[in-house]
Amino acid sequence: MQAAMLARARPSFVAAAKAQRTKGIRARRSVRVCAKLELEQVAGAYANALVEVAQKTSSLEAVHADVDALASVLKENDSLKELLSNPVIAEAKKKEVVKRLAAEASFSQYTVNFLNLLIDQNRIEALDEICESFEKSYCALTDTQVATLRSAVKLEQEQQFLIAKKLQELTGSKNIKLKPVVDADLVAGFVVEYGSTQIDLSVKGQLEKITGELVATAQRM
Template structure:
């Protein structure tokens, strides 16, 4: 991933600079999250953009028709630039790097939360407040995922810190305690 990060950083940094100069960074971050979601959920889109059969102009037209109504000109220009430079296949890396730089600039902590079931809005709000307290920050960006193997509860990852409040984790701890006894 370091090579991909090295390739993605200049594009991500340029997008952040454009966003800051136009005071659109927050909107661009929201667009980046939505685009990442669309990109990761559509294998057809990824395949088309990575296809050597589709010309650069064809890719740019496809991007224009797919996204011109839903994203800002700055984000659309990034997509077209990546297509021009034969780098559209690394769109996810560029957007993830952009979000890293954006969070760093804004002092936002990223927390990965995995729960056994989908969390309600109220549960997400409570969890966000708890994570802010644990992280010692006023801004937290939460990446939610569901893993039924947890049986119940959730696991929070803040950098290298892991808070395992899952039933699976408690059963594992109990097993370790019994093994020591």
């Protein structure tokens, strides 16, 4: 009798366990989403504060160059990112690292002061997001269109200049900022992406276009 009762009750136990797991997964996702939103809000607030200081001190271009360089360093150096965001590392150690980095990259004093402030307020772990938010604000202020330039091989500066000039004509933007990326899969040529627009002048893109046209023709026959 007990075995029969347990057998009948088993589906309800399984259903309850599944429901509990689903609830737990949703709760964890909700926590991650909230944490991400909070991080973005914090990053935006600090980035806007830096933009405001840079504007008031007529050092927007200098600070932007610093932030641009900093973003590149963080992207290429995971150990630096981990050191700065590690809560166990002493603040003095982090500030010493910032001091050396600033000296090597010739950062402005405003940028150095800002980085030290982030360390003091335990917000240095949001540096990636702050750099990204600062870049968006800077581009909006200076009417700068950011475009990713993917090419099969690294393009010469003159080639990049000509592409940027053409993009300036197409977009009507005052400034163009190219982000070059080498993509060997393209075979040859290049692809320019900005906003929701893509200009594909690669061999791979042309081959895919021709293949698509041939398939469409075959389907109509």
